[in-house]
Amino acid sequence: MGKRHTIEVTVGAFVVLGVVALFFLAMQVSNLSQASSGDGYHLTARFSNIGSLKVRSPVTMAGVRIGRVESIGFDKTRYEALVTMRIDAGIDSIPEDTFANIFTAGLLGEQYIGLEPGGSPDFLRDGDEIANTQSALLLEQMIGQFLFKKAGESG
Amino acid sequence: MSGETDRDLADQDLLVKIRGLHFSRGSRVIFEDLDLDIRRGSVTAVMGPSGTGKTTLLKLITGQLHPDAGTIEVDGEDVLRLDKAGLYRLRRRMGMLFQSGALLTDLSVFENVAYPLREHTDLSPSMLRKLVLLKLEAVGLRGARDLMPSELSGGMARRVALARAIVLDPMMILYDEPFTGQDPISMGMLVTLIRQLNDASRMTSILVSHDVRETTRIADFLYLISQGRVIAQGTPQEIALDASESVRQFMDGLPDGPVHFHYPAPPLAEDLSAQGRKR
Amino acid sequence: MRFEAFAVLGRGVLGALERLGRAHLLLFAILAGSGEVLRHPRLLFEQIYNVGVLSLLIVGVSGLFVGMVLGLQGYYVLAQFGAAESLGIMVAASLVRELGPVVAALLVAGRAGSALTAEIGLMKATEQLAGLEMMAVDPIRRILAPRFYGGVVAMPLLAAIFSAVGVLGGYFVGVGLLGVDDGAYWNQMQAKVDFQEDIVNGVIKSLVFGVAITWVALFQGYDTVPTSEGVSRSTTRSVVHSALLVLGLDFVLTALMFGG
Numbered sequence: 001m002g003k004r005h006t007i008e009v010t011v012g013a014f015v016v017l018g019v020v021a022l023f024f025l026a027m028q029v030s031n032l033s034q035a036s037s038g039d040g041y042h043l044t045a046r047f048s049n050i051g052s053l054k055v056r057s058p059v060t061m062a063g064v065r066i067g068r069v070e071s072i073g074f075d076k077t078r079y080e081a082l083v084t085m086r087i088d089a090g091i092d093s094i095p096e097d098t099f100a101n102i103f104t105a106g107l108l109g110e111q112y113i114g115l116e117p118g119g120s121p122d123f124l125r126d127g128d129e130i131a132n133t134q135s136a137l138l139l140e141q142m143i144g145q146f147l148f149k150k151a152g153e154s155g
Numbered sequence: 156m157s158g159e160t161d162r163d164l165a166d167q168d169l170l171v172k173i174r175g176l177h178f179s180r181g182s183r184v185i186f187e188d189l190d191l192d193i194r195r196g197s198v199t200a201v202m203g204p205s206g207t208g209k210t211t212l213l214k215l216i217t218g219q220l221h222p223d224a225g226t227i228e229v230d231g232e233d234v235l236r237l238d239k240a241g242l243y244r245l246r247r248r249m250g251m252l253f254q255s256g257a258l259l260t261d262l263s264v265f266e267n268v269a270y271p272l273r274e275h276t277d278l279s280p281s282m283l284r285k286l287v288l289l290k291l292e293a294v295g296l297r298g299a300r301d302l303m304p305s306e307l308s309g310g311m312a313r314r315v316a317l318a319r320a321i322v323l324d325p326m327m328i329l330y331d332e333p334f335t336g337q338d339p340i341s342m343g344m345l346v347t348l349i350r351q352l353n354d355a356s357r358m359t360s361i362l363v364s365h366d367v368r369e370t371t372r373i374a375d376f377l378y379l380i381s382q383g384r385v386i387a388q389g390t391p392q393e394i395a396l397d398a399s400e401s402v403r404q405f406m407d408g409l410p411d412g413p414v415h416f417h418y419p420a421p422p423l424a425e426d427l428s429a430q431g432r433k434r
Numbered sequence: 435m436r437f438e439a440f441a442v443l444g445r446g447v448l449g450a451l452e453r454l455g456r457a458h459l460l461l462f463a464i465l466a467g468s469g470e471v472l473r474h475p476r477l478l479f480e481q482i483y484n485v486g487v488l489s490l491l492i493v494g495v496s497g498l499f500v501g502m503v504l505g506l507q508g509y510y511v512l513a514q515f516g517a518a519e520s521l522g523i524m525v526a527a528s529l530v531r532e533l534g535p536v537v538a539a540l541l542v543a544g545r546a547g548s549a550l551t552a553e554i555g556l557m558k559a560t561e562q563l564a565g566l567e568m569m570a571v572d573p574i575r576r577i578l579a580p581r582f583y584g585g586v587v588a589m590p591l592l593a594a595i596f597s598a599v600g601v602l603g604g605y606f607v608g609v610g611l612l613g614v615d616d617g618a619y620w621n622q623m624q625a626k627v628d629f630q631e632d633i634v635n636g637v638i639k640s641l642v643f644g645v646a647i648t649w650v651a652l653f654q655g656y657d658t659v660p661t662s663e664g665v666s667r668s669t670t671r672s673v674v675h676s677a678l679l680v681l682g683l684d685f686v687l688t689a690l691m692f693g694g
Contacts, residue, residue, distance in 0.1 A: 004476075007483045008479055010483060011482050011486070011487060014483075014487045015482070015486075017490075017595060018486075018590070018591025020598075021591070021594040021595040021599075022591075022594040022633075022637070024598045024601075025597055025598055025601075025636075028601075028620065029526045029530065029624070029633070030530075030624065030627040030628060031624050031628055031629060032629035032633075056628075058625075219568075239572075243570040243572070244570070246570040247570045250568075251565075251568040253561045253565055254561070255560050257560060257564065258565075259562055259565075260556075260560070270571075271571075274569065274570075275570065316565075319569075
């Protein structure tokens with residue numbers, strides 16, 4: 001009986017340990033802790049080029065993450081990218097004339113959407129569209145423009 | 156008409172009825188048209204040289220192996236036609252003593268004997284304990300109930316296995332070479348036990364062995380098989396009087412006879428002069 | 435002579451197919467015997483103990499060392515690109531996606547799989563399985579099924595423990611010894627390791643490995659030639675086959691999960 005009891009106790013402890021490890025992986029190692037905010041509201045924005053922006057890329061304001069990109073679609077009539085963002089529920093005072101830019105973290109890093117607040121007293125609501133956008137800066141284009149300008153100067 | 160009823164009565168008296176049994180392993184024929192009857196309440200011994208498939212016969216009777224042809228009836232049921240559930244129901248009424256004992260190595264002696272009861276009955280713990288202790292007492296090992304199988308001698312392990320085989324009070328018990336590798340004392344114990352168990356509860360026993368002396372001491376009826384056939388049958392007295400060459404060779408342990416001392420080979424001189432060339 | 439070579443090849447293929455068929459029959463019989471495991475949960479606990487608890491030490495220690503090595507190697511590579519902050523991603527992603535499930539599975543195959551094969555093989559060689567049959571107890575339901583489910587349950591838990599301990603090992607080396615920023619280690623990891631994509635897929639992998647290892651181990655034991663030589667051969671074969679199967683399956687699963 002004693003041996004049986006020991007087996008049951010150690011098996012119980014083992015299962016708890018395994019579940020704790022899984023929980024640790026889910027909450028501490030992966031993004032589950034951040035993704036779970038199911039509430040919040042949606043905003044959309046159109047960009048002529050999103051570069052390498054991806055679903056789940058961060059949306060920031062003043063460098064603080066306030067949401068994530070939820071989906072990226074293509075508007076086939078206007079040939080633009082349609083980006084839907086989910087903004088955290090607590091951030092409910094984004095002015096209507098806010099500017100959405102696609103920035104790059106570091107020279108070659110991930111791209112993210114940076115919001116620059118405008119001065120309007122009216123706030124964006126669920127489903128609204130951010131009208132003022134600026135597309136991603138593409139390295140190739142920048143280099144191309146730079147070389148073109150240099151050539152023009154020297155010529 | 157009356158002949159028919161006589162035959163029915165005779166049939167009812169038979170617990171195991173084997174007719175026209177054929178069995179082969181690969182290209183090796185083990186049984187060829189074997190007929191064999193086991194009468195209720197008797198100790199029937201099946202004897203024969205090693206390799207004649209005596210153990211195979213037990214496995215066929217208990218449905219662990221399937222023959223190529225023939226019928227096997229146990230207590231009126233056709234073993235070959237039974238599905239798994241039916242076969243298991245039948246096996247609950249049979250006990251088998253394996254050569255090695257086949258005790259479960261991670262259970263104590265007590266738990267080994269209690270195992271079939273725990274599996275097939277809903278006895279209260281106190282009832283179960285009484286039954287197990289009684290069966291262990293019958294084989295003289297009540298004091299060894301807390302030992303593990305690894306702590307038992309070969310003879311003791313076989314006796315524990317015997318207690319386990321009879322714990323469900325089977326109608327029939329099959330012994331696979333019970334005397335092999337036993338010292339004279341435990342051999343004597345086993346001989347007495349088998350006889351006692353058989354007579355005390357009107358059990359039927361089938362004994363497979365090649366130990367002539369011990370087997371003739373306890374068997375009511377003997378079958379001698381060789382090369383897939385029954386070569387002689389009868390009571391030990393009848394067999395003792397049988398004058399045929401092959402029976403005498405086996406019963407008296409003669410080194411040469413119908414079964415040759417030499418395994419078949421080309422003549423020795425020819426083999427030696429071949430100088431290691433591949434044949 | 436030429437025909438003889440074909441015959442040898444043919445015999446080998448036929449033999450392998452036959453074994454494969456027997457292995458599947460055994461698996462179906464085990465699955466059909468699942469009810470027995472539910473009726474006697476204690477049998478399952480004992481096997482979780484045998485596979486899980488007894489493998490815990492080797493899995494934990496290996497996980498720690500693998501994590502520490504990842505921390506060291508990752509740091510030296512990443513530091514050359516000035517990206518030492520990304521160490522967390524590298525350690526966690528490689529552990530959760532690949533090393534956790536695969537290395538834990540290989541360790542379990544060596545530690546528990548071989549033991550299972552030897553146990554079942556010896557039970558067969560000593561006629562214990564036949565003895566159970568004669569007691570009208572189905573050894574597949576009573577002996578094999580609990581061992582199968584024990585392995586399948588224990589494997590994902592062991593892999594998770596391996597990965598978790600490994601992430602901590604990488605943390606000790608990277609943050610503790612090499613001076614990577616504490617916050618960056620965890621933040622970068624959380625930003626890039628996806629729950630669905632990485633953690634759940636890793637668990638699925640280890641579940642599949644658990645099935646593969648216990649299946650191979652049980653089959654090799656059950657199908658053994660019942661002699662001491664046969665059992666020792668089966669035990670070796672059990673480890674070799676399950677290790678190869680784990681690595682092969684890992685490639686297939688990785689291609690399916692992360693290829694698209």
